[in-house]
Amino acid sequence: MLTPYDFQENLQQRAQYIRNRLRAGSPVIGISYDNGVLLLALKRRGRKVYEIYDRLMFSAIGNQADVENLRLAAIDFSHQEGFVRSPDDVTIQRVVGFALSPALKKAFGDPLTTPFVARALFAELHDTPERDLFYTLNYDGEFLPYERFAVIGGTTTAEEQATRYLEANLSGVPTFETSVALALTAWGVAYEAAQQEDIDTVSEEAGRARLREMLGEAQVELGVLERRTLRENRFRLIPQEQLEPFLRRL
């Protein structure tokens, strides 16, 4: 039967449209290490990894304006909460689950608005690595918590491949050096997997080769939240010169 408006078809088309646009997105890898959490991404021009609040940072793939909207909404909510109550009341679960997810879901389901083209990764720092948290947030409002590490990429395969690599190679609580090296390779694996239509396994070598190739046109951006620091701000972007030794070893 032909109906003038098919709800399910509409949602499928919207999801398809967003997935096609996310496909080219450059992955983001998050890892919790002994003295903090990190988010690693590659950037061409603009920034990729952002500070949200004292112990909260964020990165996303998708449309620049949508990513910016999410970022500002998260910052607004966190600072209002932190000021009215206490910085301790600003938690990843409240920011993602209550402040952002319903708005994404609404935009996705409403046929009269443009849906968000974005997939985001949030990282929250705690006093011990065991309690650090990651949340992924999808264009349709779905969100999922992760411990130890988390990945977002242009396709589901990309995320699965990088996750498999990290699961196989990440043991215990890593140091900063180990986690940067692992995050770089995981990034290459995810990006390589997103480029292939049908693929069983992406090898580490293929991942690293893809990363080396990409480094010709893009730069690594590494944001960290430091667990023990004398600074007032825990968030910090690691300067390029500090990344050089890791890149030389690729």
Place this chain on the structure above:
Amino acid sequence: MLNPVAAPASAPNAALEVHGTTVIALKFKGGVLNVGDRRATAANAVMYDRADKIIPLDDHTLIAIAGAYGRAMEVVRYLRHAFKYYARSQLQPMSLDGKLQEVSRALSANLPNALGGIGLFIPILSVYDPDQDRGRIFFYDVSGARFETPEYGAAGSGSERIRGVFDYITKTKGPFSERPMEEALREAILLLDIAADLDAATGGIDKILPTARYATRDGVFEVPESTIREIVQSIRSGGNA
């Protein structure tokens, strides 16, 4: 004439209110140092002897407060959020002038309270200025007027009593801004000791150690308790000759 050492006049109903006492800001080579005692008083009662009156606002800025503790803490909380919110949302830090203006605004908004006799406080803002690669100190009057001071600033009930000592030190030993941090720290703790001798409301350095923080190119740091304890012990054992 304007005076970098400002003591708030006593309020008519100050007995109701908790007041922080003496804070000192000194420049040193490459940055700026803040030292404060820990005492908070209400009229002549000691309300609290572990008050922290030197608070980082961001990675380049320290605020030292004297006067009404409750009101000051509320303003400090606002400023911390305002500066961080700006830097995070705009992806660049607020300009130094913007920050100074924000403090002025907070003070002038507080003026009706201050005139009513409650909530009067005086802040000193110490910043590391990355454009000029040096520390800078700004002080305010109650209405929010802002002044920059070349070498030092102090506020609180004990500060007026030691005003001349700052000048004596700069005239005999040279400007603070040319001396290393360790020397400035020692001078500041000694100044606080003198202030406590001359002012009943200043907590001094013996019973509870004072707090010290400094701002340099690398950020805002707290001076470890052990360092302060060593200096206090050396002053007490006559090592200051």
